[in-house]
């Protein structure tokens with residue numbers, strides 16, 4: 399039996415109202431990765447993570463648990479006491495693997511190192527780095543989304559922010575397109591870090607001769623038209639891209655967006671996509687933490703799923 | 717197509733452009749994973765039309781609407797130019813703000 403939809407929606411809303419994020423983690427989880435990097439807090443241009451990379455290890459733990467409940471014979475009984483889901487989420491937070499959290503933190507540190515190679519000057523908001531509200535929007539919780547968006551925008555304006563550099567497709571789409579639609583007074587400029595890197599004529603520090611295949615995230619490829627930038631950045635560093643069956647505008651979703659509503663269906667979609675990708679090449683490049691998480695949970699041992707920032711760091715940074 | 721700005725008239729005006737040709741189906745990930753046609757874009761368009769027009773509503777329909785990935789693959793295929801995924805997302809709001817409203821998050 400699948401998790402009860404209303405209950406999942408209630409938990410998402412409650413958490414966003416209570417802690418500003420869909421998962422009830424401490425604020426320190428959001429900005430701990432940036433400690434020691436010397437990023438200035440006060441800056442008109444800021445790196446805005448939208449908290450997705452930081453939250454993904456926690457989301458993965460919860461989804462794994464939901465999936466086993468969905469398969470369990472006890473599921474209908476458990477689901478009839480849907481409120482228990484909140485308790486399960488709370489308990490799992492402390493059991494999220496340290497290595498996975500550190501892996502996602504490293505992705506963000508590498509993005510910072512790459513951006514430092516460009517002329518762009520940027521800062522970071524630390525405890526004021528915020529969640530965009532992407533899940534509220536996706537689930538049709540429009541009034542809650544609007545309220546959250548207003549709070550986020552007002553805070554950013556109070557802090558004197560004018561330009562955001564975003565790092566994942568969901569946050570980029572929400573901050574670039576949806577906030578503009580929902581908040582008439584919205585005036586922030588939004589650039590994705592791959593666009594910033596691609597327009598910066600970076601010189602490769604080393605050439606890496608490796609075959610990879612690219613999994614285009616739906617929001618980059620179809621909604622934001624960020625397709626050539628990652629390819630150009632990889633190719634300039636010697637990477638050979640073997641295109642999979644469905645790429646660019648016709649990319650096939652990783653299944654991630656429904657991981658909390660239907661973890662088993664989400665896994666089936668990921669398996670189909672993994673099959674297509676790994677038939678092309680065993681090195682799969684992803685550009686979104688949700689794609690990373692959902693494809694990683696179905697990958698074979700001889701297949702490697704890695705964030706594009708790790709490749710770009712190896713190419714462009716010493 | 718956000719919040720209260722979308723009305724039943726807009727849903728019907730746009731979705732009745734559907735000729736049920738099924739071109740959108742071959743790209744839909746959830747339809748490939750599930751047996752029911754309701755798990756594809758054409759099925760979801762039908763679910764919305766019948767819910768608004770005739771009040772026909774089932775648990776399977778509800779699950780299908782909330783199991784859409786809003787991935788937008790179907791939009792690339794529709795000869796009528798319907799932004800299918802956007803109407804599915806907006807229909808979630810329509811449900812939440814009406815009979816499907818979870819009372820504890822009523823808004």
Ligand code: SF4
Nearest residue numbers: 744784785787788790
């Ligand atoms: S947006 Fe929904 S209906 Fe359209 S292809 Fe994706 S999963 Fe299928």
Ligand code: SF4
Nearest residue numbers: 734735737738740794
């Ligand atoms: S492709 Fe467009 S017109 Fe054809 S069935 Fe799908 S939604 Fe309807």
